[in-house]
Amino acid sequence: MDNRGKIHKHFIDLAEQYPGLALIEGNYDTWIVRGMLEFSATYEGVSIRDKFQIELTITKDYPDTPPIVKEIAGRIPKEFHTNPDGAFCLGAPLEVRMKFIKNPSLLGFVNEQVISFLYSFCYFEQHGEMPFGELSHGGKGVLEYYTQLFNASSDVIAIELLKILAENNYRGHYDCPCGNGKRIRNCHGGLLRNINSYQTQMEFLYDYIQCLTYLQKVGKELPKSLFSETLMNYINKHSQGLNKNEKSGVNAIRIK
């Protein structure tokens, strides 16, 4: 089936459960789902029922890439976990992608990721606290996510593991950076290879730059190997196409 047919089908499944939504054809092979999302959701016995005006943007890479989602009636303030363009930061980028790829459909995406985000917001409105916790902003949050994902004992260890993916330099027989004395293949190797299939090297590199920038900013003492020549070359080579935000991150590393 072509993408138009696929999106149409996925939309029908979504609209069956959320009849307030409409599918609109956008420019440049994008599609927009817009309208009222009325939901009821339960977490640990606490139910919330509410509705939001939302907009999902489906890019031409769908379903390899998850949709981008915004609230369009201005109820959710910008400071609440949104990007500068208003898109929800549903979670760490890798996590959002991993969840989406496991069930790449509009309904899956809304039920598994969008509703929990809206639930978080409603709960926060009512109780002033986040029901599932939250990640810090920017690089700090990304690093928190990787630290948790790798179950690493320190953020430096997490970034050393991330470096393997950013450099695309997995060597199973090397010692695992986590320091428990095993080789990578008998330790974090399986996990690394698994998550490697969800993002491109460039995306890991970008996550890496963010984490590294953050660690430098807070004055953490860092091993020299984190600034390896290979990585610096990658960063130089690819920094031309980056946006302003990303460039400032790159420059911060270059200055070193």
Place this chain on the structure above:
Amino acid sequence: MANDIVSQYNKLLEKLSNELDISESHFKEAEERYKAIGKWLLRDNSSVSQYNPDIYPQGSFRLGTVIKPKTDEEKYDIDLVCELDITKGQVSQKQLKEMVGEEIIAYAKAYNMNSLPENKRRCWTLNYAEGAQFHIDILPALPNGDSFLSFLESKRISANWTELAIAITDKTHFNYDRIAEEWPCSNPKGYAEWFKERMKTQFDIQRKSFAESIRASIEDVPEYRVKTPLQRAIQILKRHRDMRFFGHNLEDDKPISMIITTLSAKLYQNESDVYSTLKNILEQMDAHAVLLSSVVSLSESLRSQHLIERKSDGTWYIPNPVNPEENFADRWHENDNRKARAFFQWVSWVRSDLIEVLRQADIKKISESLGHHFGESITKKASAGLYIASAPTILTRMKDDIPNVEIRNPSKPWSIGG
């Protein structure tokens, strides 16, 4: 229960036809290419721009029954008409062919195509470079509405859409290189109108429901986005034919797409689903198999349909609905009715592969069996999600009953800034 399996099977057939569709990107690419040729013919120093060249698709592209090639190595054939506003009194067939040819050759050179266009019997063939999945056939033509009408009238034949008829060129025609009134003719636009008329009821329904599903107005839904059960059935039948005859000793005699399309459209009763459409079409086609025997004749009711006729001299007749002079089955009697036998053999194959398969009680088994006839990967794609989507409990939703989502393993929200 029986109804359940029919509706699941219908879903499967519908999805199968979606899989057979040309991809959106290929469709757009084809569209861009033919528009580029049109632009080229209209450019300032084009030698034919004074004749207002009109380039338009014909055949399966126009009818919405195009199917993906079986493999990536095979190509889509795109048939275009290039109609010049000129008369038979001004040029011979040969001159028209060469006028169009000169510009097509210039086009191929300007765009650095690997090989020059080929001068075929009726058309020019543009071969795109490696990697492009297209051949484009361009059929030079001029308008022929009036003389076609008087021609048919002289034969006491009435037909619709004659005003859309065109005269075309044929290297083997006795008038090919002289100015003459008698040319081969064709009517692809008229045929497309006839075809559309045959499925109009379902077309309007489907277009309306598609518009509603995306909350757009009916006019906003382009015609090519709407697919009726008839179009889907034809796509399925064409692919079934290609697969079943592949490597078979009757392969060279397999039924042509025009016959499958014409007979299916004639038999279509505006059924609302693919399965009923196929069932009806195939039963009626099959009933004509008695024509192979010289002793049995058709029942009166079948004869009155004028679907497939057998003349007293043993030849066959399947008329083009907009030009009864054109017989799609003109070679069916050759080699002991080899093409006719291939056709009816195929009809009985499809009946058993697509209709009788429903005796299987299990949609999973049915899709496995379709896999044998349509290829495993395409059938797998078509049946993805089907078993779940058609689980026995179909939830009908009360108006203010919003399904509850149980949140499991939620993500912690994040943000870029900071």
